[in-house]
Amino acid sequence: xxxxxxxLAVLTLLLGAVPAGxxxxxxxxxxxxxxxxxxxxxxxxxxxxGGSAILLTWTDPTPxxxxxxxxxxxxxxxxxxxxxxxxxxxxxxRYVDAxxxxxxxxxxxxxxxxxxxxxxxGIAGAVGPALVSxxxxxxxxxxxxERTNSLIASILxxxxxxxxxxxxxxxxxxxxxxxxxxxxxxxxxxxxxxLGKKVLYVPGIQSMDExxxxxxxxxxxxxxxATARYGTDLDVPNRDPLTxxxxxxxxxxxxxxxxxxxxxxxxxxxYVTYDQFAYTAAVxxxxxRERPAAIFxxxxxxxxxxxxxxxxxxxxxxxxxxxxxxxxxxxxVATCDYTLIGEELYAASAYLSREPVLLGSMRGQDIAKGLxxxxxxxxxxxxxxxxxxxxxxxxxx
Amino acid sequence: xxxxxxxxxxxxxxxxxxxxxxxxMTPIIVPIGLPVTTTSSTRSAFDFVEALQxxxxxxxxxxxxxxxxxxxxxxxxxxxxxxxxxxxRVIVTALYPLGGLGLANQSVAKVTAEFPEAKYGxxxxxxxxxxxxxxxxxxxxxxxxxxxxxxxxxxxxxxxPIMQGLRTIRQVDLxxxxxxxxxxxxxxxxxxxxxxxxxxxxxxxxxxxxYYAFLNSGQLVGMLGGMKGAxxxxxLLAAKHETLGKYYRGTKDFTATKGMDGQTVxxxxxxxxxxxxxLAFFLTRGKKAGAA
Amino acid sequence: xxxxxxxxxxxVLFAIVPIVGIxxxxxxxALRSKIPLLVxxxxxxxxxxxxxxxxxxxxxxxxxxxRLDQWLIIVxxxxxxxxxxxxxxxxxxxxxRRDKGWPYAIVLLAGLFIMGGFGIYGAIxxxxxxxxxxxxxxxxRWVETTVFQPLQATIFALLAFFMASAAxxxxxxxxxxxxxxxxxxxIVMTGRVxxxxxxxxxxxxLHPAAAAASQFMGKATEWIMDTPNGAAQSGIIIxxxxxxxxxxxxxxxxxxxxxxxxxxGE
Numbered sequence: 001x002x003x004x005x006x007x008l009a010v011l012t013l014l015l016g017a018v019p020a021g022x023x024x025x026x027x028x029x030x031x032x033x034x035x036x037x038x039x040x041x042x043x044x045x046x047x048x049x050g051g052s053a054i055l056l057t058w059t060d061p062t063p064x065x066x067x068x069x070x071x072x073x074x075x076x077x078x079x080x081x082x083x084x085x086x087x088x089x090x091x092x093x094r095y096v097d098a099x100x101x102x103x104x105x106x107x108x109x110x111x112x113x114x115x116x117x118x119x120x121x122g123i124a125g126a127v128g129p130a131l132v133s134x135x136x137x138x139x140x141x142x143x144x145x146e147r148t149n150s151l152i153a154s155i156l157x158x159x160x161x162x163x164x165x166x167x168x169x170x171x172x173x174x175x176x177x178x179x180x181x182x183x184x185x186x187x188x189x190x191x192x193x194x195l196g197k198k199v200l201y202v203p204g205i206q207s208m209d210e211x212x213x214x215x216x217x218x219x220x221x222x223x224x225x226a227t228a229r230y231g232t233d234l235d236v237p238n239r240d241p242l243t244x245x246x247x248x249x250x251x252x253x254x255x256x257x258x259x260x261x262x263x264x265x266x267x268x269x270x271y272v273t274y275d276q277f278a279y280t281a282a283v284x285x286x287x288x289r290e291r292p293a294a295i296f297x298x299x300x301x302x303x304x305x306x307x308x309x310x311x312x313x314x315x316x317x318x319x320x321x322x323x324x325x326x327x328x329x330x331x332x333v334a335t336c337d338y339t340l341i342g343e344e345l346y347a348a349s350a351y352l353s354r355e356p357v358l359l360g361s362m363r364g365q366d367i368a369k370g371l372x373x374x375x376x377x378x379x380x381x382x383x384x385x386x387x388x389x390x391x392x393x394x395x396x397x
Numbered sequence: 398x399x400x401x402x403x404x405x406x407x408x409x410x411x412x413x414x415x416x417x418x419x420x421x422m423t424p425i426i427v428p429i430g431l432p433v434t435t436t437s438s439t440r441s442a443f444d445f446v447e448a449l450q451x452x453x454x455x456x457x458x459x460x461x462x463x464x465x466x467x468x469x470x471x472x473x474x475x476x477x478x479x480x481x482x483x484x485x486r487v488i489v490t491a492l493y494p495l496g497g498l499g500l501a502n503q504s505v506a507k508v509t510a511e512f513p514e515a516k517y518g519x520x521x522x523x524x525x526x527x528x529x530x531x532x533x534x535x536x537x538x539x540x541x542x543x544x545x546x547x548x549x550x551x552x553x554x555x556x557x558p559i560m561q562g563l564r565t566i567r568q569v570d571l572x573x574x575x576x577x578x579x580x581x582x583x584x585x586x587x588x589x590x591x592x593x594x595x596x597x598x599x600x601x602x603x604x605x606x607x608y609y610a611f612l613n614s615g616q617l618v619g620m621l622g623g624m625k626g627a628x629x630x631x632x633l634l635a636a637k638h639e640t641l642g643k644y645y646r647g648t649k650d651f652t653a654t655k656g657m658d659g660q661t662v663x664x665x666x667x668x669x670x671x672x673x674x675x676l677a678f679f680l681t682r683g684k685k686a687g688a689a
Numbered sequence: 690x691x692x693x694x695x696x697x698x699x700x701v702l703f704a705i706v707p708i709v710g711i712x713x714x715x716x717x718x719a720l721r722s723k724i725p726l727l728v729x730x731x732x733x734x735x736x737x738x739x740x741x742x743x744x745x746x747x748x749x750x751x752x753x754x755x756r757l758d759q760w761l762i763i764v765x766x767x768x769x770x771x772x773x774x775x776x777x778x779x780x781x782x783x784x785x786r787r788d789k790g791w792p793y794a795i796v797l798l799a800g801l802f803i804m805g806g807f808g809i810y811g812a813i814x815x816x817x818x819x820x821x822x823x824x825x826x827x828x829x830r831w832v833e834t835t836v837f838q839p840l841q842a843t844i845f846a847l848l849a850f851f852m853a854s855a856a857x858x859x860x861x862x863x864x865x866x867x868x869x870x871x872x873x874x875x876i877v878m879t880g881r882v883x884x885x886x887x888x889x890x891x892x893x894x895l896h897p898a899a900a901a902a903s904q905f906m907g908k909a910t911e912w913i914m915d916t917p918n919g920a921a922q923s924g925i926i927i928x929x930x931x932x933x934x935x936x937x938x939x940x941x942x943x944x945x946x947x948x949x950x951x952x953x954g955e
Binding site: 309346 | 737740741742743744745748749752761764765768769770771772773775776779782789790840841844845847848851852854855856858859860921922925926927928929931932933934935936937938939940944945947948949951
């Protein structure tokens, strides 16, 4: 190569740039950022579920650099290659893969992934060593362990009821306190008989899947027997079709049982409409036109309760109402002569029939309530003392 | 005097009805503009939503019918406005059978017209109505797409970006239910208790007393009790987000705040009637005792 | 046990058993009351078991428990047909006999057939009951929004009038409990609305006092709603829940039979 003048000049410049006696430092490339690995990585079928879920738990490594996340990857047959599933923030230490399919075997891989923005070494998204789980397959389970306390409480409650019923069957007398509203039923029907007017029975607006409606049907049976006995007219307008069918059967059976099928008419129990306020308008109009002497509002009511009760009050009828849900109770208390509050509605069948078996179940229920009171008091004391273990014991999901 | 008092005690209810009509109608014709104070239950609800971050997912359920629309519509619309201004992602459903969906469609159309930047399928979606409220809520805990396979227009939900990665209601940050009847309670017992998703309820005023028990036990993060609760929420919203003030101040539209004027006058009239009735009761009782 | 097992079990318990029961009941009347009790027993047990057993055949999306919920909705639909038939037959009887109020029975039937007709037309023509493609409402929707919804709102609005008349009549200090009710009601009615500010509005000198008093009443109202009301509501809810659970056990075990129209010893 011939050195030209220009290349000589460049060479001179370069040589001149190096200070005399200086030696260029020897630099080695920086070591790759070593990210730690999580520990105690376990993948199991999520307990107490209906399948299709794998629970992953682990312990985060400490310390973790800023911006790092934990990356969960999954492999499934037939490919058996790991693919990204989810990233999880540090501190979570658990992940539920709810997209797994029952019967398939999966393996999971967990690793720390560096921040996506380049670090001081210019490295972005570095990954640490991966932990791989044992093969795991999701399936549905036989029991929800988080509801153990609820199951124990339910079994205890049923046992209490059954043992009280057994005690009642043995002939042991059972006391039940006076319930004014239930005592007044015969009085109300008697009044209607004297005045020659009808009894109007409104069984609530909910369907037969509501326990209050079932309780209402039990009371309707008693009322129907009384009206059959005294020869009083009975009218039962219905909003729900299933309740209509059940009420029809209840009234018919009651009249047959009293030996007065001749007094029974098909239109005693009739269907009105499914719309809440159209039903309210129809029943209110019926009350105003026909002026029944006794009105029963027993069952589950919503906003129409006050409209019905106030209209009934304006006709001068004796009114007996009953609802377990507290929402509408204030309106009934303000407008009706007698109100069955809360569980008094459920006590009606036992109270009216005085069957030992039913009374026994009431006693069992009251014992359970007493136990709940004791648990409540223990809970208040323990929380006041700062001990939360008792609350955790009774908390259910 | 005795006769007057006795007549007052036996006052024909139609006079009372007339008084009620006048007391409610007058503030509608001549607005008063009374102040609205905030209760802690509404404040808790508002603060919870304010603490959510852009992109968080909220579930708004229209669980009421036309009969309680004057109470529930303002709270649902106020909540929706708050969601859009905070850039939260909103999933709308209706679980009330008679008229719930129509009211949902009306409110969503009204509020989304105010926020043209909110995109359907990205920022919000309307999944429509589904029957069997409690059963639907249980299904939401397993798989949202099983309960709502399509949106209100019949398109598969998997096509929408807002639903990507959203499998169950556990992943939702908040449920807001404007409700009447039992459906609100089912959100607490079926969703919060089973899946832990926070719930705010906007019940009618008649149902509100029942929910204090749930509020005190921590099963609700907040409550808007009836039209008063809705008015409080509107107030808080207008105070916090100035740009939303135009929907609540100086507007011709019905707002819960305006409705409170009529309610205030009505409460005053009822209280006056109660006082008069008690006065007449005591005076006639005293006179009867004296005569005896 | 897979989903098919659940499906078969449901069909056996709720279709075959009742049919066999009806057939047997015709021959042996004593059995007529037993089969409904058996059906109630299984209908009650399945949801209880599904609370604790997450197995797919029982609690899964197409498990026994959710299927039972769906079947209930279907049964209710058929029962609605029964109700419909009852309404039509009662109205027809009223019209034919010229009973009191028979013109209203004509109005009822007209409304029923017109709306029903619009709904069926919407289904057959695939227009639905919402909006047409051009944005205008279907006949069903038009009647619903212009007639049905305002009527619903009107009946609900009656509550305000009835509440006033009920309050006037019921809030009398007849005894201690009634006085407590009266005082609490008055505090809540005053605290929930800015009533004191409204009353003091014409008197500027009273504004600060009115605002302070209103705030106090508001706090008193919150205390009443939170503490005595919350406690009472909780007590009633817990008691009613226990009562409902007890009643539920009685129904499931066949101890409670009043809802079937069966009396003592039946």
